[in-house]
Amino acid sequence: MYDLIIIGAGASGLISAIVASSSGEKVLLIEKMSQAGRKLRITGKGRCNLTNTLPLKEFLKHCGSEPRFLYPAFNLFFSKELINFFEQLGLKTVEERGGRIFPQSGKAQDVFLALINEIEDSSCQVLKDTQVTSLMIENNRIVGVKAQSRTKGNKEYLAKKVILAAGGESYPLTGSQGDGIRLAKAAGHNIIPTLPSLVGLKLKDYNQERIHPSIVGFGVRNVKATISLESGKKIAEEFGELTFRENGVEGPIIITLSRQIARLLSQGERLFLNIDFKTALSEQELDEKLLSELNIRGKEDLRSVLRAFLPHELIYLAIYQTALDPRKKASFVTSQERKEILAFLKHCQFEIIGDFGYEQAIVTQGGVDLKEINPKTLESKLIKGLHFAGEVMDLDADTGGFNLQIAFSTGYLAAQNAEKED
Ligand SMILES: Cc1cc2nc3c(=O)[nH]c(=O)nc-3n(C[C@H](O)[C@H](O)[C@H](O)COP(=O)(O)OP(=O)(O)OC[C@H]3O[C@@H](n4cnc5c(N)ncnc54)[C@H](O)[C@@H]3O)c2cc1C
CATH class of the missing domain: 3.50.50.60 (FAD/NAD(P)-binding domain)
Structure with missing residues (x-):
C-alpha cells in the first residue's frame, strides 16, 4: 500500500x-x-x-x-x-x-x-x-x-x-x-x-507546389496576422514572425493565434487569415511607393518591381495569389492590377481550414x-x-x-x- x-x-x-x-x-x-x-x-x-x-x-x-x-x-x-x-x-x-x-x-x-x-x-x-x-x-x-x-x-x-x-x-x-x-x-x-492548440494552421487553396517549393520553411518577420470571421469581424491579431509550411503556416504569431481560435475552428466557423506584409506603411503610403516604383521601372517586368517590396520566395506567393503575369512590363500594369498588388501586400488573405493536429500541437x-x-x-x-x-x-x-x-x-x-x- x-x-x-x-x-x-x-x-x-x-x-x-x-x-x-x-x-x-x-x-x-x-x-x-x-x-x-x-x-x-x-x-x-x-x-x-x-x-x-x-x-x-x-x-x-x-x-x-x-x-x-x-x-x-x-x-x-x-x-x-x-x-x-x-x-x-x-x-x-x-x-x-x-x-x-x-x-x-x-x-x-x-x-x-x-x-x-x-x-x-x-x-x-x-x-x-x-x-x-x-x-x-x-x-x-x-x-x-x-x-x-x-x-x-x-x-x-x-x-x-x-x-x-x-x-x-x-x-x-x-x-x-x-x-x-x-x-x-x-x-x-x-x-x-x-x-489541438498552439499549432500551425492549414490554409485553403494554398498549394506549396503550385506556389513554389521554396516557400516551405520560409519565415517572415514583422508581419501582422489578423483572424476574422466571414462577416469581416476581427477576432484576433498578432504582430511578429510566421513561417510558411507544406499545407499552411506556423511560427510564433500563428501558434498564438491558433489558441484563440481553436474552439471556433472546431465548431466549423469559417475563419480567415489576413497577413499584412508591410506594417510600417499605410495603404496610401504603400500605394504611392508602388506607383513610383512602377514608373521608375517602367521597362522592367512586374516580378522585378515586386522584388523592391518582397523577398523572392514571397514573389511566388504574390503571383499565385493575384494571378498577375510576372513578365508584364511595369509600364503596362493597370490601376486595377496595382490595387491587386497592394491588396496582396497589405491584406493577403486565406481561409483557414484546420490545424496541423495533435502530432504538432504544443498543448x-x-x-x-x-x-x-x-x-x-x-x-x-x-x-x-x-x-x-x-x-x-x-x-x-x-x-x-x-x-x-x-x-x-x-x-x-x-x-x-x-x-x-x-
Ligand atoms: C514540442 C513542445 C515544446 C514545448 N515547449 C514548452 C516550453 O518551452 N515552455 C512551456 O511552458 N511549455 C512547453 N510545452 C508545453 C509543456 O511541455 C506541457 O504543457 C507540459 O509538459 C505538460 O505537463 P504534464 O505533466 O501535464 O504532461 P506531460 O508532460 O505530457 O506528461 C504526461 C506523462 O504521463 C505519461 N502517461 C500518459 N498516460 C499514462 C498512463 N496511462 N500511465 C502512465 N503514464 C502515462 C506520459 O507518457 C507522459 O510522460 C511544450 C510542448 C511541446 C509538445
Missing part, C-alpha cells in the same frame, strides 16, 4: 514525486513510456522555457479561460519559487526577452535531469514501461490503480491517494495520448472537449472540467483522494513558459495536499 501513486512522469508528475517523497511519503510514480519526461526534454526547441517572470496579474492573462482557478497553485509555488526550486537542485537559469526563463546551459535535458536525479536519490519508486489502465474506486474513494506492463503483466497497486498527471493529447509520441482524460471520464468526470485545449476540481487542493469533487495535475485538466496557456509553470505549480500543489491530508 502506497501513500501516493502518481500517474505520469511528465513535468507535473515529476515535481509531485519530489514534493511528496521529500516528506517521507511512500510514493509510486508510474510512467507508460520506457523513459520519463520525454516531452519535457524537447520543450522550448530543446532549450525548455521553464517559466516567465511576468507579475501574477499579467501572467494570468496568458492562462486559459479560468485563470482564477490557478490562484491557490500560484500563491503556493510561482515563478520565483520555481526558479529557487531548480537552483536548489543545482540548475541555474537565465532570463531572456519577454521575461522567459531558460536553463543557463540552454538544455531542456538538464531540467529533466535535475528532477529525475532528485527522484532517484529519494525513496520514490519509479515504474517505467507501465501503463495505468484504470482507476480503482470504492464508495467514491480512490483505492489504487490497475496497470499493465510487458514484464509484470496486469497488476493492481493500492494507495490512499492518486495524482492523475498523465497530460493531454498533444505530441502523442511523448506518451501524452489522452489516457488521463479517458481515466478521468471513466471515473465520472465531465470532460471539456479536447482540441491540448480542454480536459477535465475545472468545476469538478477543488482549486485549493486539486482534489476531485467526485472521487475522494483523486487529485489532478498539469495538462490533463482544462488548462492551457500561451507560449512563453506559462504551460510548464502551470504543470509545475499544479504538480506541487497536488502533492502538498496529498501530504497534508495523510
